[in-house]
């Protein structure tokens with residue numbers, strides 16, 4: 468739908484809608500190109516972010532943390548933010564995968580693969596803070612708090628109206644709004660939405676003994692439980708349940724909650740002694756039907772929201788950030804328009820296979836472990852034991868977990 472728009476709009480090369488983990492990463496990754504080509508880039512973020520963050524970072528006990536693959540750490544390194552992120556990162560030295568009621572256990576270790584870490588766990592709040600500090604030092608425009616209220620295709624790209632009254636026009640608009648703001652729908656971009664009927668309960672827990680960099684993934688009848696090592700003796704819990712069941716757990720007091728967790732998880736990580744505030748996320752597989760259009764690219768959760776079972780969503784998105792920046796650089800060298808379909812098809816070609824593989828891998832894992840079938844349980848256990856025995860297959864899984872395999 469094309470519409471008449473005012474000509475007073477501020478003309479940009481690139482408008483990034485959403486300054487969450489993905490939009491902020493894109494802003495940082497564009498820095499060398501902004502400098503080289505003199506592009507005008509703006510990031511629009513709806514949520515207010517303190518202009519002067521507290522000098523001392525207080526790690527709050529209720530923060531969500533993400534497993535960052537080694538490949539993502541390398542990308543952050545190239546953006547110049549890894550050194551600071553690493554201050555609050557815990558390395559994953561081993562991954563322990565098990566299934567309740569079955570014998571199969573798989574262990575993947577960094578030492579065996581000859582790497583220092585299989586990945587890193589970083590509180591999202593810290594990643595956000597480091598990325599925003601970096602953005603503030605770059606020559607790009609920052610509209611915050613401001614919400615993109617309307618987005619209209621034009622001959623030159625897109626015209627954006629912001630809640631603070633400003634208007635922008637951009638040759639390329641990158642939708643990194645998380646997919647829930649209604650902008651995709653405004654543009655008529657449909658989504659495939661497959662609800663899993665599951666909810667993830669997130670909390671930080673303190674454990675009675677050092678985790679030694681061990682990450683756990685335990686498949687139970689209710690759904691997978693992941694425990695990620697955090698700096699110190701804390702771990703990030705992602706506890707998946709059939710939708711509705713999490714309400715009981717949310718209502719429990721701390722002692723009763725810890726007891727239930729201990730019962731479901733066992734004592735392989737030690738005793739759970741404390742839990743921070745709990746949050747829930749309903750889980751679906753959502754994919755945008757059109758990841759690119761003339762003048763528009765869809766990134767991050769707006770393009771693909773995955774089940775967190777394999778900790779792949781943000782890692783996949785970060786590879787999308789790198790691919791987009793590479794496509795834009797090659798377009799600029801060939802004097803092609805940033806929003807041209809030649810540029811965006813090049814980007815989509817780089818993305819499609821990786822996205823397909825990761826979605827198939829995460830979705831397949833959820834479905835494999837969700838099916839109530841005694842025969843399948845044996846296959847799963849055999850699969851886990853098989854992974855333990857079969858070196859190359861297990862190494863393939865580890866390389867994917869590290870973000871080194873597409």
Ligand SMILES: Cc1cc2nc3c(=O)[nH]c(=O)nc-3n(C[C@H](O)[C@H](O)[C@H](O)COP(=O)(O)OP(=O)(O)OC[C@H]3O[C@@H](n4cnc5c(N)ncnc54)[C@H](O)[C@@H]3O)c2cc1C
Nearest residue numbers: 485487488489513533534615645648767768778780781782
């Ligand atoms: C329980 C759980 C655990 C996870 N664990 C992992 C993990 O371990 N590893 C991993 O790789 N991934 C993980 N993920 C996935 C990861 O969290 C997402 O991939 C990531 O948060 C997506 O970031 P985003 O920037 O695309 O979206 P969001 O984080 O939703 O950010 C979107 C931003 O856009 C802003 N915005 C929205 N609408 C507008 C508008 N109209 N105008 C301006 N701004 C707007 C919002 O304020 C927000 O800041 C997990 C996900 C869940 C649910």
